Amino acid sequence: MIKILKYSFYDLMRSRWSYVYFAFYLSLGFVLLFLNNDVNKAIITLMNIIIVLTPLIGTIFGVMYYYNSKEFTELLLAQPIKRNTIFMGQYLGISISLTLSLILGLGIPFLMYGLFMSTAIFDFTLLLVVGTLLNFIFVALAFNIALSNENRIKGFGYAILMWLFLAVIYDGVFLISLVMFNEYPLDKFALFTTMFNPIDLSRILILLKLDISALLGYTGAVFKKFFGTNFGLILSFMVMLLWIFLPVWRIKRKLKKKDF
Amino acid sequence: MIQIKSLNKKFGKLTVLDGLDLDIGKEGIFAILGPNGSGKTTLIKSILGMVIPDKGDIKLEEESILGKWNYRNKINYLPQIANFPANLTVKELIEMVKNLRPKEAHDTDLIQLFDVQPFLDKKLGNLSGGTKQKVNIILTFMFESDLIILDEPTTGLDPISLIHLKEIIQKEKEKGKTILITTHIMSFVEEVADEIVFLLDGKIYFKGSSTTLKEQTGQLDLEHAIAKLISKEI
Numbered sequence: 129m130i131k132i133l134k135y136s137f138y139d140l141m142r143s144r145w146s147y148v149y150f151a152f153y154l155s156l157g158f159v160l161l162f163l164n165n166d167v168n169k170a171i172i173t174l175m176n177i178i179i180v181l182t183p184l185i186g187t188i189f190g191v192m193y194y195y196n197s198k199e200f201t202e203l204l205l206a207q208p209i210k211r212n213t214i215f216m217g218q219y220l221g222i223s224i225s226l227t228l229s230l231i232l233g234l235g236i237p238f239l240m241y242g243l244f245m246s247t248a249i250f251d252f253t254l255l256l257v258v259g260t261l262l263n264f265i266f267v268a269l270a271f272n273i274a275l276s277n278e279n280r281i282k283g284f285g286y287a288i289l290m291w292l293f294l295a296v297i298y299d300g301v302f303l304i305s306l307v308m309f310n311e312y313p314l315d316k317f318a319l320f321t322t323m324f325n326p327i328d329l330s331r332i333l334i335l336l337k338l339d340i341s342a343l344l345g346y347t348g349a350v351f352k353k354f355f356g357t358n359f360g361l362i363l364s365f366m367v368m369l370l371w372i373f374l375p376v377w378r379i380k381r382k383l384k385k386k387d388f
Numbered sequence: 389m390i391q392i393k394s395l396n397k398k399f400g401k402l403t404v405l406d407g408l409d410l411d412i413g414k415e416g417i418f419a420i421l422g423p424n425g426s427g428k429t430t431l432i433k434s435i436l437g438m439v440i441p442d443k444g445d446i447k448l449e450e451e452s453i454l455g456k457w458n459y460r461n462k463i464n465y466l467p468q469i470a471n472f473p474a475n476l477t478v479k480e481l482i483e484m485v486k487n488l489r490p491k492e493a494h495d496t497d498l499i500q501l502f503d504v505q506p507f508l509d510k511k512l513g514n515l516s517g518g519t520k521q522k523v524n525i526i527l528t529f530m531f532e533s534d535l536i537i538l539d540e541p542t543t544g545l546d547p548i549s550l551i552h553l554k555e556i557i558q559k560e561k562e563k564g565k566t567i568l569i570t571t572h573i574m575s576f577v578e579e580v581a582d583e584i585v586f587l588l589d590g591k592i593y594f595k596g597s598s599t600t601l602k603e604q605t606g607q608l609d610l611e612h613a614i615a616k617l618i619s620k621e622i
Binding site for chain 1: 458460461471474485490
């Protein structure tokens with residue numbers, strides 16, 4: 129698997145898009161730091177961007193890579209390698225190269241600004257961890273969609289729709305349902321539904337750590353009250369990991385029956 | 389070498405392979421022919437484990453291959469469309485495939501034969517279709533395997549490379565290999581193939597030499613004989 133991972137990784141690292149992505153984060157980091165002039169404030173702005181943007185990029189890269197490397201995958205399938213190995217190698221290759229762009233792109237400006245001398249280092253690290261988790265989650269989800277759709281236009285459509293749903297629509301529906309049923313005790317329901325959206329979950333994860341109650345929102349506040357900060361952090365972290373394992377498990381299952 | 393028993397494969401409602409039986413016991417060059425959509429590629433991909441059949445069994449050297457992957461080390465396969473990762477160079481791709489197969493490779497002679505040296509450091513995304521096909525051929529023939537499967541090997545090749553390809557195929561045959569070829573170019577079939585396997589409606593419709601086929605159909609050339617087979621006039 130390491131071999132496949134290595135080559136997917138090289139292939140992606142040399143593509144223009146990895147650099148564009150890297151350059152974007154690099155300039156974002158610099159701009160935010162110079163506009164805010166404060167590491168802590170920059171981190172909050174950055175959080176809002178990361179939890180929406182990394183899922184989008186992960187989704188698009190995942191779907192695009194799968195469809196673009198289809199013929200190459202067929203070449204690999206004819207070699208004496210297990211199917212699982214090929215796809216897990218590719219999956220890790222994309223996820224790791226995206227993560228590298230994220231970490232280097234944001235890390236360089238923050239380091240130059242003197243991150244190590246500020247107290248925000250843990251918050252910043254958590255931000256990167258969440259970004260990494262989101263990368264792994266959404267690339268896995270994108271692979272799931274691509275594996276189930278032979279037609280690449282359809283695959284792209286569904287993938288973007290999934291992102292739109294989780295990043296925007298989910299919150300809207302959630303809010304409407306809270307307003308409509310506000311006579312009922314919704315704490316547990318709210319808590320439960322948050323688990324089904326990795327983007328919401330990562331928002332809570334970061335805000336719990338940053339401890340800014342004004343930004344926590346309804347679900348976050350319930351979350352904090354219910355679990356407390358530390359347990360809440362661990363629990364949301366665990367659920368995020370589950371969000372990686374379940375899609376990966378489905379990829380493996382799907383591969384057993386798939387024709388190429 | 390290969391025994392295929394009542395192989396069935398459906399894609400949705402479309403039956404592609406319908407109880408196909410095929411026994412290729414000896415060495416030689418076998419041309420797998422048939423109209424578009426007759427299941428040639430599906431048959432090949434089933435042998436390679438890329439398509440998973442609904443029913444039936446495939447045996448390679450007396451051993452069932454369904455669900456296994458190690459046996460692919462005994463097969464050289466040339467895919468129909470040569471499309472490689474655009475950002476790797478030719479050299480890197482060759483090294484990678486060598487890396488993936490636990491086998492000795494002879495790539496230098498082939499690179500020279502097909503004149504690919506000037507492209508070794510170029511990225512695969514910048515190569516022309518014909519050059520990509522040459523790389524494809526090098527990747528296929530650089531290993532020694534008893535079974536060689538070629539899916540449309542002539543696509544995009546210039547006349548010189550085509551001659552080289554035919555030479556290589558003959559050489560491999562002399563070494564006692566079994567070679568399966570699908571193609572639509574009948575002159576190529578007549579020139580290289582020892583036996584013709586004709587697929588129609590997911591079954592083997594004819595198996596034998598091109599002379600027998602011409603006699604059976606009463607045609608003088610292979611193209612018309614095949615056309616007659618497709619129209620099911622026999």
